[in-house]
Amino acid sequence: MANWSPYDNNGGTCVAIAGANYCVIAADTRMSTGYSILTRDYSKICKLADKSVMASSGFQADVRALQKVLAARHSIYQHQHNKQMSCPAMAQLLSNTLYYKRFFPYYAFNVLGGLDNEGKGCVFTYDAVGSYERVGYSAQGSGSTLIMPFLDNQLKSPSPLLLPAKDAVTPLSEPEAIDLVKTCFASATERDIYTGDKLEIMVLNVDGIRCEYMELRKD
Amino acid sequence: MFRNQYDTDVTTWSPQGRLFQVEYAMEAVKQGSAAIGLRSKTHVVLASVNKAQSELSSHQKKIFKADEHIGVAIAGLTADGRVLSRYMRSECINYSYTYESPLPVGRLVVQLADKAQVCTQRSWKRPYGVGLLVAGLDESGAHLYYNCPSGNYFEYQAFAIGSRSQAAKTYLERRFESFISSSREDLLRDALFALRETLQGEKLKSSICTVAVVGAGEAFHILDNETVQGLIDAFEIVGEEVPATEEGGAADEPAADQSAPAEEVPAPMDI
Numbered sequence: 001m002a003n004w005s006p007y008d009n010n011g012g013t014c015v016a017i018a019g020a021n022y023c024v025i026a027a028d029t030r031m032s033t034g035y036s037i038l039t040r041d042y043s044k045i046c047k048l049a050d051k052s053v054m055a056s057s058g059f060q061a062d063v064r065a066l067q068k069v070l071a072a073r074h075s076i077y078q079h080q081h082n083k084q085m086s087c088p089a090m091a092q093l094l095s096n097t098l099y100y101k102r103f104f105p106y107y108a109f110n111v112l113g114g115l116d117n118e119g120k121g122c123v124f125t126y127d128a129v130g131s132y133e134r135v136g137y138s139a140q141g142s143g144s145t146l147i148m149p150f151l152d153n154q155l156k157s158p159s160p161l162l163l164p165a166k167d168a169v170t171p172l173s174e175p176e177a178i179d180l181v182k183t184c185f186a187s188a189t190e191r192d193i194y195t196g197d198k199l200e201i202m203v204l205n206v207d208g209i210r211c212e213y214m215e216l217r218k219d
Numbered sequence: 220m221f222r223n224q225y226d227t228d229v230t231t232w233s234p235q236g237r238l239f240q241v242e243y244a245m246e247a248v249k250q251g252s253a254a255i256g257l258r259s260k261t262h263v264v265l266a267s268v269n270k271a272q273s274e275l276s277s278h279q280k281k282i283f284k285a286d287e288h289i290g291v292a293i294a295g296l297t298a299d300g301r302v303l304s305r306y307m308r309s310e311c312i313n314y315s316y317t318y319e320s321p322l323p324v325g326r327l328v329v330q331l332a333d334k335a336q337v338c339t340q341r342s343w344k345r346p347y348g349v350g351l352l353v354a355g356l357d358e359s360g361a362h363l364y365y366n367c368p369s370g371n372y373f374e375y376q377a378f379a380i381g382s383r384s385q386a387a388k389t390y391l392e393r394r395f396e397s398f399i400s401s402s403r404e405d406l407l408r409d410a411l412f413a414l415r416e417t418l419q420g421e422k423l424k425s426s427i428c429t430v431a432v433v434g435a436g437e438a439f440h441i442l443d444n445e446t447v448q449g450l451i452d453a454f455e456i457v458g459e460e461v462p463a464t465e466e467g468g469a470a471d472e473p474a475a476d477q478s479a480p481a482e483e484v485p486a487p488m489d490i
Contacts (some may be wrong), residue, residue, distance in 0.1 A: 068316055069316075071316075072312050072313075072315070072316050075286075075308075075312050075315075076308070076312065079284070079305075079308050
């Protein structure tokens with residue numbers, strides 16, 4: 001009993017890439033505990049608003065609770081403002097919600113993707129207590145250490161020290177971004193035992209949201 | 220009713236067993252502009268008259284969405300109505316959060332009624348001065364309820380509240396038996412006709428009324444002005460005659476090809 005923990009890590013990896021007029025959010029569908037697999041078919045991605053989609057890895061019970069809180073807050077927002085929340089607004093809300101539980105955090109590693117008010121893709125990446133930043137691409141979860149360096153190499157995000165300040169958006173086409181994501185996961189699946197089974201990809205653009213799936217190695 | 224020595228506090232009974240403050244609160248509902256509700260087996264329609272204070276100001280908002288499946292029309296002190304609709308929204312969200320399913324309309328209405336009752340039994344409070352027509356759809360079907368300031372509530376097939384609502388009620392009383400099997404379009408038509416009754420001759424146009432629908436597969440939403448004007452045009456062309464209860468085709472098309480046999484049902488104006 002002395003070793004009881006309120007947390008568990010259900011593993012998994014999440015990735016998001018922002019484009020000029022689209023955003024790709026992807027996560028594997030494996031849910032595990034310790035060295036066991038709980039299910040091969042669990043979605044880590046949640047549509048929070050028309051233009052905001054969140055993918056979260058970590059402790060899925062906390063992830064689910066977080067998704068519910070954000071959904072309820074979004075309902076309130078819609079009643080009060082008569083419109084959906086924008087992605088940057090949702091990003092701030094997520095940050096505040098995470099920090100609210102600073103001293104008993106949501107064990108959730110989030111990546112929020114969507115379209116900003118100008119229709120450009122945006123990705124926000126978080127730690128467990130709400131520290132966040134808008135970026136062009138990000139990976140979170142058990143495979144993030146394998147994927148992030150690869151994305152850095154491929155997407156050549158300009159240094160923030162450069163002048164003039166560069167856009168946070170990567171110059172990739174939508175099919176190229178989706179292909180890149182599939183490559184990332186195929187690689188991560190090889191070496192990360194917690195990532196695999198199936199890949200769920202959500203693509204947000206001016207036409208709406210669509211979902212794609214790809215099989216991954218099941219070992 | 221007149222002023223008397225038992226009407227100062229809501230916590231004072233009259234010798235006849237009446238709470239005058241509660242009754243005065245019901246009066247406030249009668250002074251508000253009209254709101255109408257009707258329901259069929261699958262849809263509920265709410266309609267209200269939206270009078271603006273002056274030409275310069277905007278219209279009072281009288282119909283509120285509480286959740287995807289519940290909406291409310293109010294008559295009386297609209298500020299009280301706003302507060303109560305915020306309460307309804309909050310209750311719907313909390314229930315959805317806990318049970319991952321929509322709040323049954325009957326449950327919400329009871330909670331509203333209990334909230335209203337509290338205000339009739341506290342010396343430091345006053346009753347809510349607003350009547351609510353709650354329209355919603357849940358597992359047990361389509362529902363229309365009326366919540367009074369007194370804390371009572373009733374379920375209705377069709378109802379009207381607010382000023383000159385009696386005219387609308389008379390119209391509805393004659394036709395309510397057919398509502399349960401009405402189509403969505405017929406319900407809307409009847410709602411607009413009933414609303415017209417409360418206007419006493421003033422021309423019905425979409426700028427002075429609000430119409431909202433909720434139904435099977437259709438979330439609660441307020442119809443926009445063009446849609447409402449289209450519906451009004453569709454039956455105003457028919458003229459003073461009462462529309463046929465059979466399917467009258469798309470409401471937006473001109474009614475030139477619709478026949479309206481009105482022999483057995485007298486036109487509303489004739490009564």
